[in-house]
Amino acid sequence: FQRILVAGGAGFLGSNLCRRLVNDGHEVICLDNFFTGTKMNVSDLVGKPNFELIRHDVTEPLLLEVDQIYNLACPASPPHYQYDTVKTLRTSFLGALNMLELGKKCRARVLQTSTSEVYGDPDITPQTESYWGNVNPIGVRSCYDEGKRVSETLFREFRVQEGVDTRIVRIFNTYGPGMHPHDGRVISNFIMQALAGDDITLYGDGSQTRSFCFVSDQVDGLIKMMNNPNAHPGPINIGNPNEFTIRELAALCIELTGSKSQLIQLPLPGDDPKQRCPDITLARKELDWEPSVQLREGLEKTIAYFAALDKSKF
Amino acid sequence: FQRILVAGGAGFLGSNLCRRLVNDGHEVICLDNFFTGTKMNVSDLVGKPNFELIRHDVTEPLLLEVDQIYNLACPASPPHYQYDTVKTLRTSFLGALNMLELGKKCRARVLQTSTSEVYGDPDITPQTESYWGNVNPIGVRSCYDEGKRVSETLFREFRVQEGVDTRIVRIFNTYGPGMHPHDGRVISNFIMQALAGDDITLYGDGSQTRSFCFVSDQVDGLIKMMNNPNAHPGPINIGNPNEFTIRELAALCIELTGSKSQLIQLPLPGDDPKQRCPDITLARKELDWEPSVQLREGLEKTIAYFAALDKSKF
Numbered sequence: 221f222q223r224i225l226v227a228g229g230a231g232f233l234g235s236n237l238c239r240r241l242v243n244d245g246h247e248v249i250c251l252d253n254f255f256t257g258t259k260m261n262v263s264d265l266v267g268k269p270n271f272e273l274i275r276h277d278v279t280e281p282l283l284l285e286v287d288q289i290y291n292l293a294c295p296a297s298p299p300h301y302q303y304d305t306v307k308t309l310r311t312s313f314l315g316a317l318n319m320l321e322l323g324k325k326c327r328a329r330v331l332q333t334s335t336s337e338v339y340g341d342p343d344i345t346p347q348t349e350s351y352w353g354n355v356n357p358i359g360v361r362s363c364y365d366e367g368k369r370v371s372e373t374l375f376r377e378f379r380v381q382e383g384v385d386t387r388i389v390r391i392f393n394t395y396g397p398g399m400h401p402h403d404g405r406v407i408s409n410f411i412m413q414a415l416a417g418d419d420i421t422l423y424g425d426g427s428q429t430r431s432f433c434f435v436s437d438q439v440d441g442l443i444k445m446m447n448n449p450n451a452h453p454g455p456i457n458i459g460n461p462n463e464f465t466i467r468e469l470a471a472l473c474i475e476l477t478g479s480k481s482q483l484i485q486l487p488l489p490g491d492d493p494k495q496r497c498p499d500i501t502l503a504r505k506e507l508d509w510e511p512s513v514q515l516r517e518g519l520e521k522t523i524a525y526f527a528a529l530d531k532s533k534f
Numbered sequence: 535f536q537r538i539l540v541a542g543g544a545g546f547l548g549s550n551l552c553r554r555l556v557n558d559g560h561e562v563i564c565l566d567n568f569f570t571g572t573k574m575n576v577s578d579l580v581g582k583p584n585f586e587l588i589r590h591d592v593t594e595p596l597l598l599e600v601d602q603i604y605n606l607a608c609p610a611s612p613p614h615y616q617y618d619t620v621k622t623l624r625t626s627f628l629g630a631l632n633m634l635e636l637g638k639k640c641r642a643r644v645l646q647t648s649t650s651e652v653y654g655d656p657d658i659t660p661q662t663e664s665y666w667g668n669v670n671p672i673g674v675r676s677c678y679d680e681g682k683r684v685s686e687t688l689f690r691e692f693r694v695q696e697g698v699d700t701r702i703v704r705i706f707n708t709y710g711p712g713m714h715p716h717d718g719r720v721i722s723n724f725i726m727q728a729l730a731g732d733d734i735t736l737y738g739d740g741s742q743t744r745s746f747c748f749v750s751d752q753v754d755g756l757i758k759m760m761n762n763p764n765a766h767p768g769p770i771n772i773g774n775p776n777e778f779t780i781r782e783l784a785a786l787c788i789e790l791t792g793s794k795s796q797l798i799q800l801p802l803p804g805d806d807p808k809q810r811c812p813d814i815t816l817a818r819k820e821l822d823w824e825p826s827v828q829l830r831e832g833l834e835k836t837i838a839y840f841a842a843l844d845k846s847k848f
């Protein structure tokens with residue numbers, strides 16, 4: 221077994237990752253400041269002998285002895301990362317810096333969860349890792365996009381200059397059980413609205429596209445990347461290449477919940493990317509990874525999770 | 535008069551800016567860690583009652599009472615910013631953060647010297663401020679380019695969220711008296727080589743272009759931006775829109791020095807932009823600024839400076 225630190229481990233992806241790693245018998249330290257994550261997300265793990273929960277903010281340095289570090293600490297949903305944009309920038313930059321310094325000190329491998337947002341509003345589709353992106357440095361999404369881009373640069377430089385064993389994954393939109401019901405991202409919004417019979421809030425005309433990866437596939441990808449045999453440092457895209465318009469997604473959510481909800485149109489937020497679809501050739505080749513859960517099946521599981529959720533607790 | 539902090543004030547641009555501000559009667563504090571700047575650059579100002587020199591690293595917070603802050607602290611030449619890439623990233627990010635926090639505390643206006651490098655290897659020419667750029671997040675220039683991009687984001691967010699009065703200038707290649715002879719940038723290299731009769735080192739075939747702004751024009755632009763009547767926060771391009779190939783520049787340096795130097799070709803460094811030319815429509819309109827010194831005249835002054843320099847002191 222390995223001693224593994226998961227920064228941001230109480231969040232949506234982090235808690236799913238911790239669960240897998242704990243079940244695989246590793247010694248897992250989950251670090252979080254509980255900004256968007258909750259203790260509830262990992263309540264089934266608390267008390268297990270190979271799981272530990274630490275309240276800590278990644279913008280502060282820390283010292284631990286571990287073998288692997290997954291850095292997921294960063295709000296991922298636009299309303300959350302826009303709540304305090306300066307803090308988001310500090311979390312991205314200083315979080316990456318502190319995890320890399322820690323990795324350097326204790327010779328641990330460090331994996332960064334970057335994002336498809338580094339491609340911005342892409343001119344090419346699907347997006348390959350060699351594409352440099354089309355990102356607004358001074359717009360409403362910049363605190364997240366530029367924070368993630370510069371954290372990739374930090375990862376590159378700690379590898380090249382400081383000799384740290386690094387990995388970068390570019391995560392494309394991921395969903396599934398464990399999402400926060402008021403997270404603000406499209407799948408949680410649409411399912412919550414459909415289940416409640418509320419209007420489905422389409423931003424813009426709904427013709428923009430996204431590609432949705434189910435959480436178990438994403439967690440597989442992260443673990444394969446951390447342990448990939450050729451030590452490929454990335455960046456490698458991890459996402460599901462099946463692309464849907466947001467309008468198609470809304471229709472599917474209504475169909476699968478049997479809801480009577482109506483679509484309403486709200487203004488499109490600034491700099492909202494028009495398309496997003498990963499080219500996963502590199503992940504197939506280097507990690508022998510591809511997604512196995514498609515949207516309809518994944519949505520069914522996610523709807524079951526949201527339907528069973530005690531909404532009074534959020 | 536104003537109390538003005540110039541971070542990176544002992545460098546090439548900073549020392550020229552300090553000189554202008556001191557001569558205009560302001561109270562100037564020059565802050566520097568002397569990584570690429572030298573005390574010699576401001577030796578004529580030391581001892582003047584309205585000039586003060588502080589040894590400080592912008593990656594550390596500091597507290598002062600000032601009205602205006604110019605943040606120029608960052609190595610600008612590729613060999614210098616690549617000397618310690620992690621430090622360059624820290625300087626860009628933490629330097630911007632600390633200057634903005636200081637500006638917030640003492641209600642000072644803060645100007646960031648960003649760069650044409652935020653456009654990367656641009657797909658459009660000339661580059662307008664609305665262009666989002668074509669930058670490699672994980673290449674040999676990324677520590678500088680992404681560091682500067684994210685510092686622009688910090689400036690935006692401190693303006694929008696924290697209410698700090700900010701300005702962003704995107705500086706295009708600037709040269710003139712005060713440059714370090716071993717700075718590594720093209721104009722200092724070519725003139726030093728031409729004066730010594732050494733080979734002129736052309737990287738690549740010399741067909742890449744740059745636009746060169748004389749330092750006095752640049753200093754005018756920075757001061758006009760800091761004090762612009764409409765409080766336009768920028769970013770605004772400041773540079774000379776006359777574009778030259780690097781081969782043309784070499785020929786001009788040989789001609790003006792009357793040198794017998796030969797051109798030799800060396801490999802083109804990675805990610806070297808193929809073209810760079812500012813669109814200065816916005817500076818003309820908002821600042822009533824345009825450059826007044828053209829390349830031939832500026833080179834003559836710069837050659838006179840390098841010829842008179844005591845090379846044993848560097």
Ligand SMILES: NC(=O)c1ccc[n+]([C@@H]2O[C@H](COP(=O)([O-])OP(=O)(O)OC[C@H]3O[C@@H](n4cnc5c(N)ncnc54)[C@H](O)[C@@H]3O)[C@@H](O)[C@H]2O)c1
Pocket residue numbers: 227228229230231232233234251252253254255256257258276277278279291292293294295296297300311315333334335336391392393394395
């Ligand atoms: N889910 C996606 O679709 C997606 C897509 C691209 C990238 N990512 C990246 O994956 C990571 C996890 O995303 P998620 O969907 O689980 O988001 P999330 O918001 O559910 O989880 C983020 C976790 O990090 C914690 N955190 C935030 N700031 C912190 C700080 N300063 N110190 C310590 N902990 C902090 C939060 O409390 C939360 O538990 C993020 O880095 C995100 O950018 C996610």
Ligand SMILES: NC(=O)c1ccc[n+]([C@@H]2O[C@H](COP(=O)([O-])OP(=O)(O)OC[C@H]3O[C@@H](n4cnc5c(N)ncnc54)[C@H](O)[C@@H]3O)[C@@H](O)[C@H]2O)c1
Pocket residue numbers: 541542543544545546547548565566567568569570571572590591592593605606607608609610611614625629647648649650705706707708709
């Ligand atoms: N000259 C150009 O062509 C050009 C073009 C684009 C942008 N810029 C920007 O203008 C600014 C000044 O450039 P320059 O040409 O004068 O470069 P320079 O290297 O001569 O000056 C930079 C100064 O900052 C100081 N410095 C560096 N790191 C520091 C730190 N951590 N703490 C305190 N001081 C530090 C250096 O010692 C030096 O005095 C830089 O921010 C640069 O990125 C310059």
Ligand SMILES: O=c1ccn([C@@H]2O[C@H](COP(=O)(O)OP(=O)(O)O)[C@@H](O)[C@H]2O)c(=O)[nH]1
Pocket residue numbers: 253254255295300301303304305307308311
């Ligand atoms: O983008 C953000 C915004 C806030 N926080 C943290 O979340 C907690 C609550 O922040 P909030 O601003 O809601 O409250 P306050 O700072 O006033 O306690 C604090 O530890 C913040 O540092 C965070 O990690 N990321």
Ligand SMILES: O=c1ccn([C@@H]2O[C@H](COP(=O)(O)OP(=O)(O)O)[C@@H](O)[C@H]2O)c(=O)[nH]1
Pocket residue numbers: 297298393404405406407409410421422423424428430466488489492493
């Ligand atoms: O209630 C919502 C939430 C999001 N969106 C759209 O769905 C897409 C995905 O948004 P999300 O916030 O989930 O992630 P993003 O990929 O934009 O970061 C974007 O085009 C949003 O404008 C929407 O139409 N309605």
Ligand SMILES: O=c1ccn([C@@H]2O[C@H](COP(=O)(O)OP(=O)(O)O)[C@@H](O)[C@H]2O)c(=O)[nH]1
Pocket residue numbers: 567568569609614615617618619621622625
């Ligand atoms: O990109 C850099 C590299 C170095 N330095 C500073 O310049 C000084 C000398 O650095 P160097 O690495 O040459 O020597 P050392 O750190 O070993 O003293 C130190 O204060 C560094 O922090 C800097 O500001 N920017």
Ligand SMILES: O=c1ccn([C@@H]2O[C@H](COP(=O)(O)OP(=O)(O)O)[C@@H](O)[C@H]2O)c(=O)[nH]1
Pocket residue numbers: 611612707718719720721723724735736737738742744780802803806807
């Ligand atoms: O000795 C030199 C130094 C630079 N260059 C080229 O001149 C251009 C400007 O280089 P510089 O380092 O001055 O600034 P940049 O604009 O690339 O940051 C680039 O294409 C360099 O490859 C060159 O041909 N010979």
